[in-house]
Amino acid sequence: MNKVFRIAIAGAGQMGLAHAEAYRANGAEIVAVLDQHPDRAARLAQAHGGRAFTQLDAIWAEQPDALSICLPHSLHFEVAMRAVAHRVAILIEKPHCVSLDESQALREACARNGVLAMAGFTHRFLATSQHLKATIASGRFGRIDLAVDRLIAGALRSAHPHWYRQRALAGGGIAMIGMIHAVDRLRWLLATEITTVTALTRTSDPGCDVENTALAMLEFASGAQAMLVAHRSPVHDHERAHHYDLYGERLNASCAVGSFADQELRYIGAADLGSRTVNDDQPFVAEIQEFVSALSTGRTATPDLRDAEIALEVVLAIYESAHSRRPVDLRIQRDTPSHPPPLSDA
Ligand SMILES: NC(=O)c1ccc[n+]([C@@H]2O[C@H](COP(=O)([O-])OP(=O)(O)OC[C@H]3O[C@@H](n4cnc5c(N)ncnc54)[C@H](O)[C@@H]3O)[C@@H](O)[C@H]2O)c1
Structure with a gap:
């Protein structure tokens, strides 16, 4: 039993x-x-x-x-x-x-x-992520050159946990709590390490000492590049949503994830793959x-914790780059033995 x-x-x-x-x-x-x-x-x-x-x-x-x-x-x-x-x-x-x-x-x-x-x-366990991962593994995309990823969430209001707006408890804002999903998802989907990070952040929400906007440009060891945007919009009826696109040599994909149960994945360039709408997903169960x-x-x-450490390292590099106004080269930081080694396999 x-x-x-x-x-x-x-x-x-x-x-x-x-x-x-x-x-x-x-x-x-x-x-x-x-x-x-x-x-x-x-x-x-x-x-x-x-x-x-x-x-x-x-x-x-x-x-x-x-x-x-x-x-x-x-x-x-x-x-x-x-x-x-x-x-x-x-x-x-x-x-x-x-x-x-x-x-x-x-x-x-x-x-x-x-x-x-x-x-x-x-995000790795979303039905759309799993489908994309399998399609990438099948080689249908060829080389993936570019990813564009956008997260728009609502501004922090009284319904949100109060600690979300405090750096001492949250460690950061929308990059730390939201964009980190995109960092991990892209690194896992593309099966290649992030090598450099160039970023801007902005803290403009009164009553919060964490950023409500983050923009990050990432370069990957494969040569792929990504632009990530995350923002908390003060407009009342803005629903939280992730949208991201992957642009490959032979295939593109466009994915929208509203609530986790509400996802849409569209392939462009392969009629047989078509599109899928998911409205009964249970990623936490998976x-x-x-x-x-x-x-x-x-x-x-x-x-595992190595994946978690690498995603955290990228978010901290976003903050470092936004502060210094310079790109952060993660390869140099990883030369020190205490940093995680490059990903060998996804
Ligand atoms: N995987 C996802 O999709 C996803 C989505 C949202 C949040 N999260 C993560 O989940 C975690 C929790 O976020 P949440 O939105 O559930 O927050 P939450 O505020 O809803 O829940 C946190 C709970 O911890 C309790 N707490 C606070 N300090 C405590 C202490 N010292 N001792 C005992 N309990 C204490 C609070 O009372 C609260 O009930 C965070 O890491 C967040 O980033 C993940």
């Missing part, structure tokens, strides 16, 4: 709920929910099982096999290190850490303790299926 994994959730906000639902859909049991607000922890525990806690160290008595970390970004590292010390596997939301020093210490601790760790880059499958077989899970 398959083992029923015992899961703890840290952070009973919107992602804590999405993870809890997805674990249950994968046959796992929620045994503990942690939140600083006892009512939030209790509500999630009541809906999905387990005991509610406000203190991290109380959850280990429930003997979880794994912990999902769905907290404000600056708390991820400390909570992850405590889980690793208790030999508890971690699924850690993006960005997994807010500095490369934290990231390297966490990777080393997981390796030393033999603890499974997966990073929450949900993401957590990968984690649970890795837990049950003892294999590693993808994306």
